[in-house]
Amino acid sequence: xxxxxxxxxxxxxxxxxxxxxxxxxxxxxxxxxxxxxxxxxxxxxxxxxxxxxxxxxxxxxxxxxxxxxxxxxxxxxxxxxxxxxxxxxxxxxxxxxxxxxxxxxxxxxxxxxxxxxxxxxxxxxxxxxxxxxxxxxxxxxxxxxxxxxxxxxxxxxxxxxxxxxxxxxxxxxxxxxxxxxxxxxxxxxxxxxxxxxxxxxxxxxxxxxxxxxxxxxxxxxxxxxxxxxxxxxxxxxxxxxxxxxxxxxxxxxxxxxxxxxxxxxxxxxxxxxxxxxxxxxxxxxxxxxxxxxxxxxxxxxxxxxxxxxxxxxxxxxxxxxxxxxxxxxxxxxxxxxxxxxxxxxxxxxxxxxxxxxxxxxxxxxxxxxxxxxxxxxxxxxxxxxxxxxxxxxxxxxxxxxxxxxxxxxxxxxxxxxxxxxxxxxxxxxxxxxxxxxxxxxxxxxxxxxxxxxxxxxxxxxxxxxxxxxxxxxxxxxxxxxxxxxxxxxxxxxxxxxxxxxxxxxxxxxxxxxxxxxxxxxxxxxxxxxxxxxxxxxxxxxxxxxxxxxxxxxxxxxxxxxxxxxxxxxxxxxxxxxxxxxxxxxxxxxxxxxxxxxxxxxxxxxxxxxxxxxxxxxxxxxxxxxxxxxxxxxxxxxxxxxxxxxxxxxxxxxxxxxxxxxxxxxxxxxxxxxxxxxxxxxxxxxxxxxxxxxxxxxxxxxxxxxxxxxxxxxxxxxxxxxxxxxxxxxxxxxx
Amino acid sequence: xxxxxxxxxxxxxxxxxxxxxxxxxxxxxxxxxxxxxxxxxxxxxxxxxxxxxxxxxxxxxxxxxxxxxxxxxxxxxxxxxxxxxxxxxxxxxxxxxxxxxxxxxxxxxxxxxxxxxxxxxxxxxxxxxxxxxxxxxxxxxxxxxxxxxxxxxxxxxxxxxxxxxxxxxxxxxxxxxxxxxxxxxxxxxxxxxxxxxxxxxxxxxxxxxxxxxxxxxxxxxxxxxxxxxxxxxxxxxxxxxxxxxxxxxx
Numbered sequence: 006x007x008x009x010x011x012x013x014x015x016x017x018x019x020x021x022x023x024x025x026x027x028x029x030x031x032x033x034x035x036x037x038x039x040x041x042x043x044x045x046x047x048x049x050x051x052x053x054x055x056x057x058x059x060x061x062x063x064x065x066x067x068x069x070x071x072x073x074x075x076x077x078x079x080x081x082x083x084x085x086x087x088x089x090x091x092x093x094x095x096x097x098x099x100x101x102x103x104x105x106x107x108x109x110x111x112x113x114x115x116x117x118x119x120x121x122x123x124x125x126x127x128x129x130x131x132x133x134x135x136x137x138x139x140x141x142x143x144x145x146x147x148x149x150x151x152x153x154x155x156x157x158x159x160x161x162x163x164x165x166x167x168x169x170x171x172x173x174x175x176x177x178x179x180x181x182x183x184x185x186x187x188x189x190x191x192x193x194x195x196x197x198x199x200x201x202x203x204x205x206x207x208x209x210x211x212x213x214x215x216x217x218x219x220x221x222x223x224x225x226x227x228x229x230x231x232x233x234x235x236x237x238x239x240x241x242x243x244x245x246x247x248x249x250x251x252x253x254x255x256x257x258x259x260x261x262x263x264x265x266x267x268x269x270x271x272x273x274x275x276x277x278x279x280x281x282x283x284x285x286x287x288x289x290x291x292x293x294x295x296x297x298x299x300x301x302x303x304x305x306x307x308x309x310x311x312x313x314x315x316x317x318x319x320x321x322x323x324x325x326x327x328x329x330x331x332x333x334x335x336x337x338x339x340x341x342x343x344x345x346x347x348x349x350x351x352x353x354x355x356x357x358x359x360x361x362x363x364x365x366x367x368x369x370x371x372x373x374x375x376x377x378x379x380x381x382x383x384x385x386x387x388x389x390x391x392x393x394x395x396x397x398x399x400x401x402x403x404x405x406x407x408x409x410x411x412x413x414x415x416x417x418x419x420x421x422x423x424x425x426x427x428x429x430x431x432x433x434x435x436x437x438x439x440x441x442x443x444x445x446x447x448x449x450x451x452x453x454x455x456x457x458x459x460x461x462x463x464x465x466x467x468x469x470x471x472x473x474x475x476x477x478x479x480x481x482x483x484x485x486x487x488x489x490x491x492x493x494x495x496x497x498x499x500x501x502x503x504x505x506x507x508x509x510x511x512x513x514x515x516x517x518x519x520x521x522x523x524x525x526x527x528x529x530x531x532x533x534x535x536x537x538x539x540x541x542x543x544x545x546x547x548x549x550x551x552x553x554x555x556x557x558x559x560x561x562x563x564x565x566x567x568x569x570x571x572x573x574x575x576x577x578x579x580x581x582x583x584x585x586x587x588x589x590x591x592x593x594x595x596x597x598x599x600x601x602x603x604x605x606x607x608x609x610x611x612x613x614x615x616x617x618x619x620x621x622x623x624x625x626x627x628x629x630x631x632x633x634x635x636x637x638x639x640x641x642x643x644x645x646x647x648x649x650x651x652x653x654x655x656x657x658x659x660x661x662x663x664x665x666x667x668x669x670x671x672x673x674x675x676x677x678x679x680x681x682x683x684x685x686x687x688x689x690x691x692x693x694x695x696x697x698x699x700x701x702x703x704x705x706x707x708x709x710x711x712x713x714x715x716x717x718x719x720x721x722x723x724x725x726x727x728x729x730x731x732x733x734x735x736x737x738x739x
Numbered sequence: 740x741x742x743x744x745x746x747x748x749x750x751x752x753x754x755x756x757x758x759x760x761x762x763x764x765x766x767x768x769x770x771x772x773x774x775x776x777x778x779x780x781x782x783x784x785x786x787x788x789x790x791x792x793x794x795x796x797x798x799x800x801x802x803x804x805x806x807x808x809x810x811x812x813x814x815x816x817x818x819x820x821x822x823x824x825x826x827x828x829x830x831x832x833x834x835x836x837x838x839x840x841x842x843x844x845x846x847x848x849x850x851x852x853x854x855x856x857x858x859x860x861x862x863x864x865x866x867x868x869x870x871x872x873x874x875x876x877x878x879x880x881x882x883x884x885x886x887x888x889x890x891x892x893x894x895x896x897x898x899x900x901x902x903x904x905x906x907x908x909x910x911x912x913x914x915x916x917x918x919x920x921x922x923x924x925x926x927x928x929x930x931x932x933x934x935x936x937x938x939x940x941x942x943x944x945x946x947x948x949x950x951x952x953x954x955x956x957x958x959x960x961x962x963x964x965x966x967x968x969x970x971x972x973x974x975x976x977x978x979x980x981x982x983x984x985x986x987x988x989x
Contacts, residue, residue: 343864345864356825432817438824438825688815
């Protein structure tokens with residue numbers, strides 16, 4: 006905890022509480038204790054005292070109760086010998102400040118003429134709007150709830166130049182944030198600077214000048230308190246809920262511009278109670294993570310050109326781009342569209358030119374969100390029918406970003422690009438190919454729009470992981486070739502990582518309970534070597550999904566102590582499965598088809614089941630309509646194995662799992678397969694041949710029966726006996 | 740999108756008819772045409788005057804034998820799609836995809852399932868799809884799930900030819916729901932149809948769409964390997980095809 010900040014904030018709080026007391030007593034003396042106080046046209050009394058304390062203050066005299074609360078919270082100013090003051094005291098001082106602010110601002114409303122305009126926009130040189138009335142609150146507050154406006158920036162003080170003030174305001178507006186302005190320093194404020202530049206202000210433009218007094222900052226916090234009360238369902242006085250709602254739902258922060266005096270420090274301390282951090286352009290020291298705000302609490306000094314993006318990062322604000330800003334229609338309907346040569350304006354990469362696409366994570370400092378650069382000719386600088394090389398160099402940064410997520414994000418580039426009407430994209434990595442139609446080019450589509458698409462979609466779909474995205478588009482041979490080796494090296498490393506990703510190499514598996522709506526007791530346990538039984542989720546997907554939705558259906562499960570490494574039982578996994586299966590499955594084996602096998606929902610790609618007389622198993626893919634040697638068709642089998650029940654001898658699984666080293670490894674693995682439907686066998690042929698080779702049985706795949714040679718268990722037994730299938734000489738299954 | 744499939748015994752001039760139809764469509768209707776050469780004795784590309792790249796058959800074999808390490812961590816579906824898209828021959832007035840050599844031993848269900856999907860999506864991009872089929876109609880029955888608006892069964896003007904055309908047409912019985920209208924087209928006809936031929940047509944219950952006359956220019960071109968495109972637009976065969984196409988509601 007910064008001693009400088011704590012000392013100044015607590016000192017500021019003392020000053021403001023003293024000022025509130027002075028002004029309150031003067032007002033009571035002048036107007037009497039029964040004089041009505043209110044923020045006009047609001048149904049929430051004075052919002053801070055009502056929301057936080059549950060007070061219903063309606064008179065000047067009533068403000069004395071609030072003053073008493075403020076005084077009660079005021080901690081002593083830290084002595085010079087206290088080197089590590091406690092954050093709690095600073096927070097209390099901050100809250101006392103907010104109470105004092107509210108007293109001072111409420112008194113202003115007893116004056117005539119009113120110091121604030123009652124309208125929604127400034128007029129006739131009157132700048133300051135004061136507290137928002139209920140109409141504004143209803144209209145604007147809902148935007149905080151549905152995320153049309155993720156939050157606000159409470160800007161205090163002034164910028165070194167008007168130009169900087171305008172730039173910061175514009176940048177905040179572009180992010181759909183409200184700009185609440187208050188607290189002049191030495192008579193100068195950001196709102197005045199904007200006014201001097203002729204910038205239109207008011208609720209409609211989201212640039213709201215509250216007041217030049219430092220205490221007018223309270224109207225920003227009052228606004229967000231009322232949002233919590235009216236949209237967040239918080240009860241007046243339930244301060245925990247009010248504050249938590251603001252921390253989790255209202256993405257607000259304080260921008261401290263110019264010199265920061267004690268009183269402004271005190272406001273910052275008040276804002277921290279709401280989870281709103283302060284970012285300053287001057288050096289006012291730092292308060293790094295301690296747990297009230299999502300990340301840091303106070304960060305300074307930050308240069309003006311980076312202050313908005315830094316604030317967004319520190320607040321943990323996720324930028325969502327709802328409309329992809331490109332001049333052609335965009336949506337899944339345009340996937341699968343081929344741009345014919347005749348309709349094509351330009352072609353990139355493909356068989357004749359080099360190309361690649363590479364996404365990687367890097368540090369926050371190195372990525373400027375939304376920045377797109379085209380290095381080399383743009384589409385309007387090349388002739389119709391041109392062929393160009395293409396490198397899509399995508400850099401992302403995020404507090405939750407991990408190298409493991411890079412391929413997951415990168416492989417979506419194909420889907421994203423194809424959604425643009427007039428853009429055709431094939432392949433991935435260094436096998437890629439792009440065409441743009443003449444029509445799209447005429448409508449204004451440019452290479453830079455690849456960047457716009459990727460930026461918008463990555464934020465939209467991976468917002469929890471990705472905070473910043475920048476894209477470089479290279480369309481010159483030399484530039485592409487200079488970088489292709491870096492990308493190829495990364496692809497290789499990823500493949501090696503994936504190949505080396507074994508169950509033993511990780512401490513954590515992931516659960517998947519996505520299907521509990523169909524099978525309430527079913528739990529998928531996804532390990533590096535066993536994907537979800539639907540085939541859609543592998544371990545890395547589970548890991549990424551958990552980051553995107555930490556409370557969602559994919560939870561990390563610590564393996565903990567191994568109970569039976571051969572069958573694949575661990576203490577941590579057993580406990581998790583027991584609880585997640587609503588206490589129906591006390592033991593779970595990851596690698597066995599016989600002992601406590603994994604349950605199934607109904608989404609399995611394949612079913613394997615024991616054919617007792619063969620000492621082996623059969624595996625059938627869900628598309629196979631015919632009869633299987635188990636005497637059941639797939640649909641009947643599915644009824645046996647699905648529904649979240651452990652059925653010894655039966656498992657549902659993904660196609661890929663057959664090729665895994667952990668495929669029923671407790672019973673000897675894929676060598677046990679004596680029958681497969683032909684299409685599945687054919688698809689997995691390379692993998693089955695590999696398994697055969699590694700077992701020293703070159704013709705293993707030929708030993709596996711299929712529907713063309715056997716449809717009953719007897720026929721399978723006859724066939725595998727003739728072929729001398731290895732299952733016959735393996736230990737008995739039971 | 741309208742799909743025209745041309746079927747018939749080998750040697751009846753299916754590919755020539757397909758090429759004439761493609762030329763007519765590109766000159767009169769639209770150049771958004773996908774030509775599908777589904778005859779394993781590939782020669783539609785010669786008639787159209789373009790060089791083949793990779794055939795679907797070759798791509799399918801590559802995928803079948805390729806071990807699981809497909810490039811770029813692609814799925815088999817993605818790989819196949821990429822390969823097929825790159826194999827497309829982009830002619831002046833049409834695009835051409837060639838199915839290539841027939842399947843070897845072993846089961847092709849899996850590969851063919853993927854192909855069906857990809858080809859259907861690809862075909863959706865064109866105003867016209869013209870499929871030149873092999874006699875056995877393997878392609879139509881197994882490799883596409885394409886809806887056929889017009890099935891043209893080609894025959895010479897002999898009773899035996901028409902009986903064969905009837906058999907081919909019946910082969911597609913199970914595709915009934917996917918075929919809009921079927922017609923008989925007689926090729927290399929000289930003079931009026933003999934009575935027994937007309938009787939055979941009635942017997943097979945065929946609707947005769949057109950009789951394309953013998954055309955010396957065609958024979959000459961075939962011999963010299965000159966593309967149809969270079970043929971005079973007023974040659975008897977081309978004119979007859981034009982009249983035939985006018986009769987279809989395209």
